[in-house]
Amino acid sequence: MHRVSAALLGVCAFIAAGGVSVQMTAAPAVAAAAAPVADRQSAAAPVSPEPGIGATLSLERNTRGERLDVTVLKVVDPARTTNQIFAPEPGNRFVAVQFQLKNTGEAPYKDSPVNGAVLVDADGQHFDAALFAKTSAGPSFPASVSISPGDTARGFITFELPDAAKPVQVQSAMNSGFSDDVGEWTLVAPAPAR
16 A cells, blocks of 8 residues: 555656656647648548439438439420410529439339429529429429339429529429438539639
8 A cells, every 4th residue: 555655656746846748748749640640631532512413313212112213314494384374473484304213122113203302592492393384395294103113204393483593403302202311413513623
């Protein structure tokens, strides 16, 4: 017991006599050793940009075995209406987005892709699909789509936006939009490299 107390007193005397300065000089060496780690992190590859037009994302439904490869094929902005009864309100326009859905799951896909699609503008406003809009962009998805495993379907989903709104992103989710797995595609062309 006396030996431990003596050793403890010796350590305390060492610290009081300037042992703290030893700690102080050791600290910069640790910081210097950590600096290359920070340099390696900043030199890591940048995060890949959000997928854009032409990109395919694999989405899962909340039910096992249901999976789609979803591709945004094109955007028609503005999309001219072919039905004056369901024309956009004054000061608004239609924007049509063409999707391709490929069933890569093990079960048939039966859902409404129109219900699961959202267009986002530069101000962060979200726009649901205009359900009855018909445009000259091309054939729209029907209210309900059924795709067998391995098969593909294409169709336009149309949104009504104010004339001043700039669409920047489109989102799609299975389960009529209630799936946790949401695909996001940018509609903004990347800035040219300098």
